[in-house]
Amino acid sequence: MTVPTPGPRPGDPRPPDERPVAALRADVEEAVAGLDGLDARPVAEHPAAFERVHSALGRALSAGSERG
Template sequence: MTVPVPGDPRPMSARPLEAVRADVEAALGALDALAEQPAEEHVAVFERVHAALGAALAAGSPERA
């Protein structure tokens, strides 16, 4: 585990913005196929996308004390 240095804008554990952006794009890509899926499957897709977005954004966020 890395310990952030005070004043460091991004701790070592944060991922580069480009990597986070790629994860967000991939998560949102799952929404493209919704039109072809039955409505009863939409909630599960939304839940997976929500979880993936949360994980991607958390991975890219600097830890704040």
């Protein structure tokens, strides 16, 4: 007799992200590290740095929310 492999439960909107929390935390830390040394850079470079960090944090947040 074959035992079926469990799949997503009915109603699950998307498959779970298998990345461990430590990997997601590392993504956040890497994103925030993009602000390191910002005070030594010209103010004209600040908006682009904030945009990069904002995008990276958004991706990390999305990946974390997919974990369910």
